[in-house]
Amino acid sequence: MSNKVSIISYNCQCANDSKLPFLRELFDECDFMLIQEHGLYKSQFGWFDNINEVNGVGKHGMSAMNEEKQSAGRPYGGTAIIWKHGLNVKVEPKITESDSKRLSAVIVTLENQKRLLLGSIYMPCDDRCQNANLVEFQQVLNEIDILMNELNPDFACFGGDFNTDVSRDTFQTRCFLNFFADYHICTQDELCDFDFTFSSKGSNHKSLIDHFVLTDSLVEALQVYECIDTVNNFSDHVAVKCQLDLYMSEFSDISEHEEQTKKCYNWSIANQEELDRYVDMLSEILHLLVIPYCALNCREKHCQRHSRELNEFHDKIVDACLNAAFHVMCKSSQKPKCKVIPGWNEHVEVYFKNALLATAIASGSTRSFWSEVKKYNRSKNVSRYPNVDGVQGKDSIAGMFADKFDGLYNSVSSVNWIW
Incomplete structure (x- = not known):
């Protein structure tokens, strides 16, 4: 696999032979494909090998179809991740404790031993109410949270049909934005140059509900973010592609400052002189910050603009603390074994x-x-x-x-x- 990793997300609205031409087009353009609403039984997952008739595909997925019941109507639901054989990476399927049918996840261990968490997500419809759909939406977010905390990956990339248009002010949209803001995971909607990813063939209603969500550590690695649609696409959704350069200098050549700030500061052995110097330097740095008074005084609970300003202000305060500690504090030689959240x-x-x-x-x-x-x-x-x-x-x-x-x-x- 080259330095650039290509990932495509696509809601195929039932995986059948009529969808194969477009799926093959997409698979030729990516290393990993995140599929939603395939409608296959678990026992039918071998069908995915038809996408690459020569070598087959690596695959992991969840089915929403009950093998023990005869389902009426068209098949529904399900998520999957497929990938090309021969990639110089290790791919490990991960199943959530609740066995969620709306989330498929794999851990990809790269050549440099960095670990990338990939997730294919199919969320319930946004009916703009506080009901069972919103509860199920929150449950899937909880599963993402559990995976992030248990696996503690270096990077994470979630793609899929979130059934959430961030331009709408709904309970589901607020839940979506608040959750990913809390975990410092940023949506990439502001970087795309397309207006919609879903167009109803019946009403011609259009919305942007298919997204990629990346951890902050991947933002600089994002090289391409685009839609793919051809005459062979028989779904109401277009495919969304992102290309990441996981071996950029930001990841391979960590600066001395970044390496030092990753170390634990051994406060227990710091003497009073060091503590006084830390307080003085931190005060100097903080005095240079511009306080966003308008954002602090805003009383609109879901104000996106001021939320971004507050997040940026928070990050600057954290950086100030780390910079002051880096220059004056004693550092231990050991790094924390796992991600530690104080308190x-x-x-x-x-x-x-x-x-x-x-x-x-x-x-x-x-x-x-x-x-x-x-x-x-x-x-x-x-x-x-x-x-x-x-x-x-x-x-x-x-x-x-x-x-x-x-x-x-x-x-x-x-x-x-x-x-």
């Missing part, structure tokens, strides 16, 4: 787990609920029989609960319950 365990983790559990309950999915309960209670050091109100041992605890329930049950006289 996560103390202030965030319990709320994050509660939010995932609440989402699972709200969705009405029994499987998702118990999956979240299992993750919530996961611990290596949990006592088998805990202490409950001073009572220990499984038999004693069970007896206590029985007594409490018996007292509660007998404390209420006959009531005519109305359901």
